Amino acid sequence: MTSKxxxxxxxxxxxxxxxxxxxxxxxxxxxxxxxxxxxxxxKTTTLRCLAGLETPQGGSIAFKDRPVFDAATRANVPAHKRNIGMVFQSYALWPHMTVRDNIRYPLKVRKMKEAVGEGAVEAAADMVDCGALLDRYPAQLSGGQQQRVAVARGLVxxxxxxxxxxxxxxxxxxxRDQVRSQIHQLHQRLGFTAVFVTHDQAEAFALGDRLAIMKSGKIEQYDEPERVFENPVSDYVAAFIGMSNRLSLRRDHDGWATAAGDSIDLTHAVIRDSADEHTTAVARLRPDDVLLHATADEVPLGNVVLHAGLVTYEYGGRYFDVTVETGGEQLILRAPAAQHSAALRGSAPGAPLVVSFSPAALRVFAAPDGAPVTAPEPVAVGAGGHA
Ligand SMILES: Nc1ncnc2c1ncn2[C@@H]1O[C@H](COP(=O)(O)OP(=O)(O)OP(=O)(O)O)[C@@H](O)[C@H]1O
Ligand SMILES: [Mg+2]
Known part of the structure; x- marks a missing residue:
């Protein structure tokens, strides 16, 4: 059994x-x-507590099942004895030291003379393709090179x-893509344990075995990337992981409707709370799940059709990012350029558009920012369910 x-x-x-x-x-x-x-x-404060650079007021921290901090017993292992590596946003290399001395520094403070003798510094530099830069000073490196040296120093x-x-x-x-991929490969090769802070969802999905989405000092969701992507637990998480479109829903006779009065069939959904208690809800939707159609005949069977007007569009190469308005709310959709270029370029703001989406793409939460009133379909993810 591995330790925790x-x-x-x-x-x-x-x-x-x-x-x-x-x-x-x-x-x-x-x-x-x-x-x-x-x-x-x-996020940074949490990392600094893990590193021993801040003293928390409460709680406990254990590394590999060994306590390093406990507010109750006042146990507090100092930072330099916690055996951690750190890589910061600002590369934080020592300007008066060469690359070699920067990378060697953690070995020096830990008195790991053997590792130095065995070529650990050179090996770490090679790992991040900086083997040829060992005698340079940080000021003689590009930003990407400096950050790779900082990664080598963090891992050496x-x-x-x-x-x-x-x-x-x-x-x-x-x-960013290059260094991200390098960190990913190094993790696969060396298998170190990492806590990686970011506010970038693409980075989080690319690198994380698990994601912890934080809100006001607490963890709002802690799960594998696929599960966070498919089943965000709240409107807050959904918004943060790219479900940027938000539709207000209200009860309409025996069903639900958008602010523009378009009815939405949510019968596929599992109502978690008693449906009678809710007269409004919030639906979240990804831009690439919203479709633009030249005519109403093209709408796939079962899709929700919205009465929408054009606000603006931005050319993105193979696609346009199109902003539309429906019932006073704006939605962004991604329309393939090949099909829609001519029509969009010929449309003035306010022009009516046929927009649709599959109701299965919706994630619906109690308004304004609460627990889901519908639980989306469970998704199959890789091995290892956990609580
Ligand atoms: N030394 C300090 N003294 C007082 N307040 C602090 C201190 N350090 C951080 N804070 C406050 O704690 C809160 C959290 O800060 P923290 O740096 O952990 O945020 P973060 O999630 O890393 O944000 P960012 O993405 O901007 O780096 C902020 O409101 C910040 O102003
Ligand atoms: Mg920070």
């Missing part, structure tokens, strides 16, 4: 401000956990836990 990293009831306050609020997390050894959430929700001492705090957000889009 456990965070229980972690609480960190600054004055009256509760920044981390009774937070629980269990990370399996070798697991890559992504902490995902908006600015200010407490084979730490029990590697903490990444938005390490890709200072890189341009192409470099």
């Amino acid at each position: 990293f456990t965070v229980s009831g972690l609480t960190k306050t600054y004055g009256a401000n509760i920044v981390v609020d009774q937070l629980d997390l269990t990370i399996e050894e070798g697991e890559f956990l992504v902490l995902l959430g908006p600015s200010g929700c407490g 001492a084979r730490p029990d836990l590697v903490l990444f705090d938005e390490p890709l957000s200072n890189l341009d889009a192409r470099l």
Whole structure:
């Protein structure tokens, strides 16, 4: 059985401000956990508590089943004895040290002379394709190279836990993809345990074995990427993972309708709470699940048709991102350029459009921001269900 990293009831306050609020997390050894959430929700503070750089007011932390912090017993292993590696958003290399000395630094503080002798510094540099840069200073490197050196420094001492705090957000889009892929490959090869903080959903889905979506110092959902993608537990999570379209629903006789009065058949859905108690609900929908049609004949059987008007469109190469308005709410849809270019380019704002979606693509939550009133279809995901 592998050992675990456990965070229980972690609480960190600054004055009256509760920044981390009774937070629980269990990370399996070798697991890559992504902490995902908006600015200010407490991601960095949580990492700093794990690292031993902040002293929490409450809770406990154990690494590989060994306690490193416990508010009750006042146990608190100092940062340099927690055997962690850290990679920050700002590369934080020491400017007066060469790449070699930067990467060697964690071995030096841990007095790991043998590893230095065995070429651990060179091996770590090679791992991130920086083997030729060992004698340069950070100022002589590009941003992407600096961040790769920072990754090598974070991994060189084979730490029990590697903490990444938005390490890709200072890189341009192409470099971000490259370094992301490199971190992913290194994790597959070396199998270190990681907590990776980001506010970027694409990064989270790409890297995470599991995702923890944070809201105001708490974990709102903790699950495998596919399950978060298919079954967001709240309107908040749905919005954060790309279900950017939000439709208000209201009861209409014996069914549901949009604000524009288009009726929506939710009979496929499992009503979790007593349906009678709800007269309004919120539906979330991904832009690529909304279809644009040249004529009403093209609408697939069973789809919900919306009365919508054109607001604006943006050319994206193979597709247009089209903003439409329905009942005072705006939706964004992704329309293939090949089919729709001519019609869109010939349409003025306000032009009526035929827009539809499958009701199965909807995730419906109690309004305004509560538990689902319908549970979406369960999805098959890879091995390993967990509570
Ligand atoms: N040393 C501090 N003293 C007082 N308040 C702090 C301190 N550090 C953080 N905070 C507050 O705690 C909250 C959470 O901060 P934190 O840096 O953990 O957020 P974050 O999720 O990492 O955000 P971002 O995505 O912007 O980096 C913020 O409201 C911040 O202002
Ligand atoms: Mg932060």
